[in-house]
Amino acid sequence: xxxxxxxxxxxxxxxxxxxxxGDPIPEPWETASDHQKESVHDGVMLLMEKPETTSExxxxxxxxxxxxxxxxxxxxxxxDLKTHPxxxxxxxxxxxxxxxxxLFIGICLALRxxxxxxxxxxxxxxxxxxxxxxxxxxxNIVGEEPVALPPANDGxxxxxxx
Numbered sequence: 001x002x003x004x005x006x007x008x009x010x011x012x013x014x015x016x017x018x019x020x021x022g023d024p025i026p027e028p029w030e031t032a033s034d035h036q037k038e039s040v041h042d043g044v045m046l047l048m049e050k051p052e053t054t055s056e057x058x059x060x061x062x063x064x065x066x067x068x069x070x071x072x073x074x075x076x077x078x079x080d081l082k083t084h085p086x087x088x089x090x091x092x093x094x095x096x097x098x099x100x101x102x103l104f105i106g107i108c109l110a111l112r113x114x115x116x117x118x119x120x121x122x123x124x125x126x127x128x129x130x131x132x133x134x135x136x137x138x139x140n141i142v143g144e145e146p147v148a149l150p151p152a153n154d155g156x157x158x159x160x161x162x
Contacts, residue, residue: 005115073087
């Protein structure tokens with residue numbers, strides 16, 4: 001699992017969330033702009049390096065990334081004009097937008113151990129990388145081969161022998 005995989009997963013979850021709450025739905029990862037991908041990946045990397053990051057800090061990081069690219073506050077998101085309605089202080093965000101930030105952080109932190117283990121594997125190639133669960137058995141994680149999952153433990157192995 002790479003940080004790029006995490007960014008794609010977080011982006012997909014964000015798209016689903018936006019659809020459910022009636023926000024404009026971002027392009028799929030495969031067709032998203034380089035700026036969009038870089039923005040998401042920047043947020044992922046912050047959480048990989050500093051898992052103690054708060055929602056407020058994550059939002060401030062996102063805002064700083066956008067502003068550095070020339071984006072400003074605007075009533076609506078417009079990629080051509082580089083305006084975005086969420087370029088405000090965290091406390092000014094709606095509860096829905098705060099939930100979106102929390103969802104992003106949750107995904108990143110849930111997958112962080114897999115990214116850290118994969119990075120360790122690059123350094124220590126004799127160590128096995130644990131399989132990653134991708135939702136349902138046989139599903140792909142973005143850009144990876146399907147992972148075979150071990151059978152569920154029904155607890156029978158824990159029963160005392162008579």
